[in-house]
Amino acid sequence: MPTDVPGHRVTYRFILLAELEDFVTLRRSVGVSRARLVIDDVVARLVAALPLVRADRSGQAALELSFECESSNEGVAIAERMRAIIAEPFDLDGETYHLSLRIGGIGAPMFDSDELQLIEAAEQALADAREIGSDVVRDLANPSAGDDPVQLMRELPEAIAAGQIFLQYQPKVRVRQQEVVSAEALVRWRHPVRGLILPGMFIEAAERSGAIGILTLWIIERVIADQRALAAQGHDIPIFINISGILLSDGGFVHDACALVSAGGAKIGFEITETAVIRDPESAIANLRMFAAIGVPLAIDDYGAGLSSLAYLKRLPASELKIDKLFVTQLTSSNRDPLIVRSTIDLAHALDMEVTAEGVETPAALALLSVMGCDMVQGFLISRPIEFAAFLSFLAEERHVAAMAGPRLSFRRNEGQWKVG
Ligand code: C2E
Ligand code: CA
Ligand code: CA
16 A cells, blocks of 8 residues: 655556536526536636646536645545635526535555556545435555544544534424424535545444543534524424433533533534443433423433333433334334334333334334334335435424325325316
């Protein structure tokens, strides 16, 4: 693997593939022939602003860019600069249009770059970028940059400051009334080299390194702001935040979290696992009572997946129990899981808690959970986790109704249209 030799510059070669997002909408709006020319305007603007970049169109809505620079970080910075350059409005026949680029790219040290390998890696990066909805620019010489948890934790404080950490929201829906009653905030990291990193890749490392406290306080602040914005739009539902067990016995964190929530004037809930409580029950339970006392509802997360103790379950000031998705995704294909889910629902109700099933992916699972008396559901069937703006439209358009009605609703609609027509 190539390394930096002191005194010698490693020159990087980059190939970026970029495509115009929303090209179809643009074509509808300006017409086929004008839209075809748009990509030429994009190329001209990029070349004018970045003379060292070679740019060619590679399709109606796509272009290929290549350049040399000194390091992989510089290449990532140039890709970001391209985005910004294209984000400036375009004037098309007197009308103003906003365009945006989706970029997938690859860089490698000059002496180590095989053209075919670079192009194929760039194509893969663009495919990944499309899938995750975020640019991906990789370093071929260091493919695991971003995989190393120690390295990731070094980068975390800066990533928070640079706006790379963001939240997605996933609704929880009450089965009987068919209304969205709350949402869960899930953290993500838009890493400049690695692309989108899911929490499974960095939460554990953040717990080990101690960065989880700062991260969670940042999340609480963000959620408070977002919940207030939701309420202002007429959707005053609580948003639940996942709190790592390790923080439940951290006096400093509990103090800061209580202060934020009390001052924030927003409806915030916490999700915690039982395993977290079992580790240090006395201080965890005392702190959970403190949260409950300032009006933070608590949900027990991942029920059934880890250690369980009825003795602790009874002592927790929780109002909601979430059945782990492990049991829910298998619900209609296993003999044992329906029994476990059914008895968990009964147990929670006996303890005066409401039950949420997470991981609801199919209409069949929803139907069975409804018959079993499950109070709330959450899962891909209703919505994947989505960014705040998309979540607002989801609520405004009440999209959960169609999602829960499934194919039957569209059938009825067709029937109605048939009669009217
Ligand atoms: P979790 O709290 O159990 O969150 C639910 C996970 O299930 C999420 O994964 C979500 O995207 C996924 N999921 C939702 N609906 C479905 C479905 O229908 N089917 C399937 N198969 N999966 C579904 P994600 O976002 O990758 O989060 C993983 C875990 O990371 C979370 O599990 C939670 O334990 C942790 N996490 C997420 N955000 C935070 C955070 O802000 N702080 C802390 N401490 N942990 C977090
Ligand atoms: Ca959770
Ligand atoms: Ca869970």
